[in-house]
Amino acid sequence: MSDTLNVSRRDFVRAAGLGTAGLALAACAAPVAPAAGDSAGDSAAAPAQEPVNVTLISWWNHPFRDLLPAFNDLHPDIAVEFIDSGQGYAEKVMTAMVSGSELTDIVGSQDYNLPLWAATGGMADLTDLMAPHQDRIVSYKLNHGVHEGKNYGVPWDGSPCLLYYRRDVTEEYGIDPTAISSYQDWLAAGEELSAASDGQSRLWGITKGNYFPWLSWTWQRGGGVYDLQLENVIVDQPEAIDSLAFLKTLWDSNAVFQDFN
Numbered sequence: 001m002s003d004t005l006n007v008s009r010r011d012f013v014r015a016a017g018l019g020t021a022g023l024a025l026a027a028c029a030a031p032v033a034p035a036a037g038d039s040a041g042d043s044a045a046a047p048a049q050e051p052v053n054v055t056l057i058s059w060w061n062h063p064f065r066d067l068l069p070a071f072n073d074l075h076p077d078i079a080v081e082f083i084d085s086g087q088g089y090a091e092k093v094m095t096a097m098v099s100g101s102e103l104t105d106i107v108g109s110q111d112y113n114l115p116l117w118a119a120t121g122g123m124a125d126l127t128d129l130m131a132p133h134q135d136r137i138v139s140y141k142l143n144h145g146v147h148e149g150k151n152y153g154v155p156w157d158g159s160p161c162l163l164y165y166r167r168d169v170t171e172e173y174g175i176d177p178t179a180i181s182s183y184q185d186w187l188a189a190g191e192e193l194s195a196a197s198d199g200q201s202r203l204w205g206i207t208k209g210n211y212f213p214w215l216s217w218t219w220q221r222g223g224g225v226y227d228l229q230l231e232n233v234i235v236d237q238p239e240a241i242d243s244l245a246f247l248k249t250l251w252d253s254n255a256v257f258q259d260f261n
Contacts, residue, residue, distance in 0.1 A: 051079040058082075058108025059089040080106075097122030109153060111144040112225075118147035127151045169193075169201050183217075183246060190255025205257035206250065217243040 058064055064082050072079060083104050085092070090113055096103040097120040109117065117123055130151045134142060138158050145153020163186075165177050173196040180186050190203035206213065218224060223239025226232065234240065250256050 051077055054078060054080045054106060055104035056080055056082050056106040056108065057085050057089075057093070057104040059085050059110070060108055061085065064108070093117060094120070111141075114145050114153045115147050118145075118150075118152040123152040125150050125152065126154065130154065173197055173201065187250065187253065187255055191253055194254040199254065202254070203250075203256050205259075206247075207259050208251075214240075214243050214247050217246065 056064060056068075061082075061084060068080050068082050090110075093103065093107055093109075093113070094117065095101075097117055100122070103122070107117070107123075126145075127150045130142075137155060141155035141158055142151070145151050145155065163177075163180075165175075169175075170177055170193075173193055175189050175193055175196075177189075180189055186203070194202045215225070218240045221239040221243065223234060223237050223243070225235055225240075227234050251258060
């Protein structure tokens with residue numbers, strides 16, 4: 001078993017994590033395309049006589065609640081009402097789609113939920129509407145909303161991540177952050193930092209119950225929990241195993257604080 005993570009310097013420094021956000025339309029609210037000959041500018045300049053009322057539910061409450069008043073002011077022809085998701089959000093949405101019961105027009109989704117929801121037949125097919133925008137969207141984000149060749153989601157972020165450090169600490173203990181070009185270099189710098197500071201300064205804190213580092217590293221290497229068809233569990237693949245082995249190496253080292261809350 002190898003604990004080597006083959007990630008380029010660019011990928012490591014950017015640590016481009018998978019986004020966790022997207023919008024999908026419930027099938028009961030089919031999108032309306034502009035009439036033939038209408039342009040986007042014409043549509044914006046000539047709002048409908050009666051506002052189009054749209055309901056939205058999402059697990060990510062605060063951003064939508066804060067932004068919707070400004071959106072409604074900018075688009076007087078569209079009145080969006082936010083519905084608080086409450087507890088058990090994903091289960092509520094899945095149950096509604098499977099049973100065919102009433103749901104909001106727009107559903108905020110985390111990436112891993114979209115294919116599952118689309119498979120129920122409860123989502124609207126947005127393929128034609130999204131086609132003109134494909135060249136402006138990062139492909140991996142766009143693909144999260146694709147199920148059996150059809151697009152059911154509109155990504156709203158790319159969730160880029162970064163590696164940050166305290167300059168005063170690295171300078172005090174002689175750590176050169178620019179020399180870090182792989183996770184192995186990062187681990188070695190952490191061990192050096194821990195040794196130089198008598199354990200007072202380390203890379204970060206991890207807990208045995210936090211699976212996000214493992215999942216993020218596995219995603220970054222092209223692996224995951226399920227295959228793209230959501231038919232097979234793939235946590236036994238090298239990408240997942242090597243990521244877990246590296247997390248175990250971190251845990252056993254002096255480079256990180258353990259059981260950090």
